[in-house]
Amino acid sequence: MRHFFNVLSFAVALLPATLCAAQIQGKVIRVLDGDTIEVKTLPAKIVVYEVPIRVRLINIDAPEKKQPFGRWSTNQLKALLAGQSVTVSYTQTDRSGESWDEW
Template identity: 50%
Template structure:
């Protein structure tokens, strides 16, 4: 049975990699686990497959949340859990990160009683629960940098702290 699961996961991963080569893709599923403020697992159920499908790990694109042991790490994780835990979401993605997680933008659409769509990645930054992700000290997404600046100036979430430590600096010191 264990060999079957390994084989099935390999086949699924291979099919996913093939689909990634054609540009932006989407998948829908139910969020079954929140690992931290910028990483979740979801289960998709393709209509034509009647077999166990392992959870897909998704890293929220364009943001960097505090680590779990860092100040605001647990609050960030809980905020994300409150937003999408156990809910059906859609993920748009183009690639994997170096840990083989899908790097995606998560959208939640709910109709209770009125329909609305939530950009989850942006909501995390807007609430001060994550930073805009930076590469060589430059935000990779201008929208996230703008939301971070607004959250910072209004002292939302982690910006209530006098000197919050960026997750990438915290990781360097603690790993």
């Protein structure tokens, strides 16, 4: 029984590392602002439903829409990513529960 708990503890300790390595593929369906997009996932083994996922781009600090250059930064990201197929690598979640990702 003790061996079981040791193995279980080890598996739980490795869980965050496996979550950090998670990747999804999808298509950019909406650009919300200069550092946030929505991606519609493609069918995969781990994702059963094609649901939009909100993705905040890591290491990007773009102005919000109502700030100076906010609309410009949103339009630049739209020109770059709108309708594009992307692979998103999950990296972390912030205090509000939103994920910060790389693409």
